[in-house]
Amino acid sequence: MSATGAVPGLERGIAVLRLLRGGRRMLSAPEVAAELRIPRSTVHRLLHSLAGLGLLRREAAGTYALGPAVLSLGFEYLASLDLVELAGPVLARLRDEAGCSTHLAVLDRDKVLFLSRYAVRSAVSSSFGIGFSAPARATAIGRLLLGELRSRYVISDSNSSRIFPPGMIAVSAPVRDARGAVAAAINATTVMGAFSARHIRGKLKDQVVGAAGEISARLGAG
Numbered sequence: 001m002s003a004t005g006a007v008p009g010l011e012r013g014i015a016v017l018r019l020l021r022g023g024r025r026m027l028s029a030p031e032v033a034a035e036l037r038i039p040r041s042t043v044h045r046l047l048h049s050l051a052g053l054g055l056l057r058r059e060a061a062g063t064y065a066l067g068p069a070v071l072s073l074g075f076e077y078l079a080s081l082d083l084v085e086l087a088g089p090v091l092a093r094l095r096d097e098a099g100c101s102t103h104l105a106v107l108d109r110d111k112v113l114f115l116s117r118y119a120v121r122s123a124v125s126s127s128f129g130i131g132f133s134a135p136a137r138a139t140a141i142g143r144l145l146l147g148e149l150r151s152r153y154v155i156s157d158s159n160s161s162r163i164f165p166p167g168m169i170a171v172s173a174p175v176r177d178a179r180g181a182v183a184a185a186i187n188a189t190t191v192m193g194a195f196s197a198r199h200i201r202g203k204l205k206d207q208v209v210g211a212a213g214e215i216s217a218r219l220g221a222g
Contacts, residue, residue: 012038012046017055017070026063083184084115086218087175091118091186094211098204100188102211103128104175105141112142112185120190128189134163141172144185153209155200157192167191171205173212178220186212 050056054069104116136142140156158164172187
């Protein structure tokens with residue numbers, strides 16, 4: 001580990017990518033070694049790894065250019081920002097109308113990642129802050145994102161999901177994009193006893209499904 005607590009290999013990889021900016025389109029291994037002041041053997045390993053990940057593309061002359069994965073990462077980041085902005089007003093209204101904390105989550109490899117949280121204005125709140133992640137298969141919302149639960153909604157609690165604090169219950173629903181694919185999922189969380197089982201399986205479920213449908217429509221879903 002470096003003095004800053006970062007991973008040296010990661011720092012160096014990012015440093016290589018940053019050299020390709022400001023109109024600079026190509027780099028050679030000797031240029032990387034000279035500018036970053038690192039051994040050529042290390043440079044060759046870095047370039048090979050970055051090319052393997054698609055972050056760099058090796059040209060015929062032995063130089064390197066930015067690869068397609070860099071562009072993909074940028075689009076995914078921008079897409080997540082658009083999704084957060086589009087979903088925000090809907091989740092805030094759902095929180096106010098349902099009296100529950102509301103969240104937006106996406107799939108990050110094999111994990112569910114929470115991008116938005118609208119905490120209910122009462123003592124009953126949630127522990128899923130922005131940036132919280134957990135194994136997708138350990139949560140109902142994660143299994144919705146994985147496509148393992150092909151339903152309009154799912155109700156889960158601390159007995160069925162090990163990431164929930166004791167006594168918590170959630171109603172989750174998938175959000176679909178213009179292609180009809182699951183792009184995200186939302187949920188509304190509360191504590192057992194705050195609402196009747198009939199209310200949760202009736203009105204609250206309808207509110208969550210309706211909110212997911214509205215966000216889906218904003219993404220262009222039919």
